[in-house]
Amino acid sequence: MEEAKTELHKITRISENQGVPVLIVANKQDLRNSLSLSEIEKLLAIGELSSSTPWHLQPTCAITGNGLKEGLEKLHDMIIKRRKMLRQQKKKR
């Protein structure tokens, strides 16, 4: 988790990645000892990401497929929202 946290924050800090939406997949949620979403949020310090980075933390189970579609839909929503915002910003210039 420490390594994942470092990478997540490193990637999102890169200037060309500013504002790029992030989908964090919390897989294996069917297992008894899997980390909860709040534990993951805390361990990855997701709250410390730049306010310009939209993110979604999605619980999944890759075996049953639970949450996979929902996660991709959330990612799609964030991408569409960003595209709209960038288009509006371009128009204003």
Ligand SMILES: Nc1nc2c(ncn2[C@@H]2O[C@H](COP(=O)(O)OP(=O)(O)OP(=O)(O)O)[C@@H](O)[C@H]2O)c(=O)[nH]1
């Ligand atoms: N119970 C459960 N097992 C899963 C899930 N997703 C993947 N696995 C199993 O986890 C094992 C490792 O999966 P890999 O795809 O090889 O993942 P990896 O990144 O190499 O290894 P991990 O760090 O264990 O995820 C495989 O046996 C998968 O079937 C899940 O949501 N629930």
